[in-house]
Amino acid sequence: MAAPGALKFEPYHDSALARFLIRCALGSKRIGHFFFWYLRCEVTGSPYFCDRFAVILEAYLMGCGKSVLEGLHKQVQLVQSLSHVATEIKKIIPEKSDLPPNATSMVQEMLRNVELPQDFLTPYDPRIKAGSILIDRCKIMASKKKPLWLEFTCEDASGTQCQPVGIIFKHGDDLRQDMLIIQILVIMDSIWQENSLDLNLIPYGCIATGCNIGMIEIVRDATTIATVQRSKGGNTGAFKNDALCDWLRSKMQVEELYYQAMETFVTSCAGYCVATYVLGIGDRHNDNIMITEQGNLFHIDFGHILGNTKRILGVSRERVPFVLTPDFLFMMGRVNKRSSLYFQRFKDISIQAYMSLRSHSKLLVTLFSLMMLTGIPELSCMKDILYLQEALAVGKDEETAHKHFLNQIAICENLGWTVQANWWIHMFMGIKQT
Structure with missing residues (x-):
């Protein structure tokens, strides 16, 4: 998605970058597939650059075979x-x-x-x-x-x-922002994999197929946290710290499978905590956080990014840097701040994941900078890029960055009840999502 976006920086339709991308698209059916849809989306949704994208799209299609x-x-x-x-x-x-x-x-x-x-x-x-x-x-x-x-x-x-x-x-809905975040999650996952960290992310399929039109892949055997909580106690299930734990145990009644699911929960929770913090993803209510029957926690619906949080009457609804609620902590055995091996593992993995991303700060900042002209609503000015740099503690030494992220975990632990209160309001009001 960043490569077609970079075409907007070129002075002419016929550029070295355009020719390079067309060659890549014609040489690989997979690259060509996404190249087609990225260009087609921009033709319909980018009034200032639609002519350029239309010319490049036509050039690609003229070189495609009949089956493609x-x-x-x-x-x-x-x-x-x-x-x-x-x-x-x-x-x-x-x-x-x-x-x-x-x-x-x-x-x-x-x-x-x-x-x-x-x-x-x-x-x-x-x-x-x-x-x-x-x-x-x-x-x-x-x-x-x-x-x-x-x-x-x-x-x-x-x-x-x-x-x-x-x-x-x-x-x-304009799904280009969701596409960007999911693609960045894939890049983050590859960075972690290089460092022998498997954080069990679920970067589900998502693509914009036109102006405010698109498709999202359905993840099987997954349900929202809100649904799990309602099954425990209706709207008040938002305050039931054991709801998630009981639900997962009901799905994994064999002890060995349950412990495997717990490991998956801890690693995936760590991965998404780090990713959502670095990317500044907001509006994290219990209808856009999901869990699979195998324990994979994952986030959906990325309508607010890079610190552009949702506000009501000018007041931000976000009180915490990322979602680490009492029911998540209960799953890890962290009750009343008592020591827990699962919680310690969560912290260790989170720090490793965060420090790994910091070592690739230039890559992440460059990718987001290339996307600034795409018209994505919450990626349009230097303030958005500055959020990313601050979240990654760019320019700070490793020890300072290490303490910084541990402090974010502590903030989440102390203010988790405010998230539960927001979740209860969300369920009580029956707020419809986009």
Whole structure:
């Protein structure tokens, strides 16, 4: 995503960078796939540079083979048909309205009446080939933008039926910011892997396919923290410190599997704590933090980044640098600040992960700087880049940086109750998400 964004810095349409990217795209089907969608998104959503991207996109398509063009045509047909359904749905159900009882049957009937390809490569991951749509498993999600929950058949290379492909189709949201954050998470994960740190991240598929249109991969066997808490005590489940622990144990009743899930929880929690702090990700309520039945904790919905926190009446809702609530600490055996091996492991892994990212500060800052002209709402000025530099403690010595992140953990531990209070308000008010 950064490479196409860098094209905006070139003085002419025909540049060495443009030719290099076209050659790379033509030499690799995977690179070409994403190159197509990045350019197509900018053609529809970048008024100042649309001509440039259109010329480069045409040059790429003229060099593609017939099979590649046919595959891209199917994907475009899919996006156009789903956009039509999403638009019609919003005419009937306004954004701020609750879903009527017949919402599911309504969207299923619309899907029956549009022309969809019988098979296609998923735009967010060309390694996944989806088949025909499973109408009976499709629905409208009860969030603000009324996204579509869609499922498609799937076959492996031998023709054996696999688990259905799940896609959330969003119409009305600019997913470029989510794309950027997920791609940065992939880069962070590669940095950690180089340092022998496997933090069990889940960088799910996400791609913008047009102006305020895009797709998100559905992560199977995962549920929101809010759903787990409601199952324990309704809205007051936000204050039940044992809710998450009890839920995971119910999913992993074999002792050995439970301890494996606990290890996964600790490492993934550490990874996302470090990542969300460095990237300044805000609006971290319990509906955009999820957990799998195998213990993977992961974050979704990155609408607020680089310290641009959500505010109510001019007051920031964020009280902590990242989410480390009492129920997370309870999972690690950290109750009333007593010592715990799991909590100590969490701290050790977090420090290693943080220090590893600091050693690649120049890379991260450069990547975000290249994206400043893309029109992403919360990456538009030097203040946003300065947040990243401050979070990474650029210019500080290692000992100072080490103490700095330990202090962030302490702040989260002391103010975790404020996050729980926000989560309770979120559930009580039934706030719809984007």
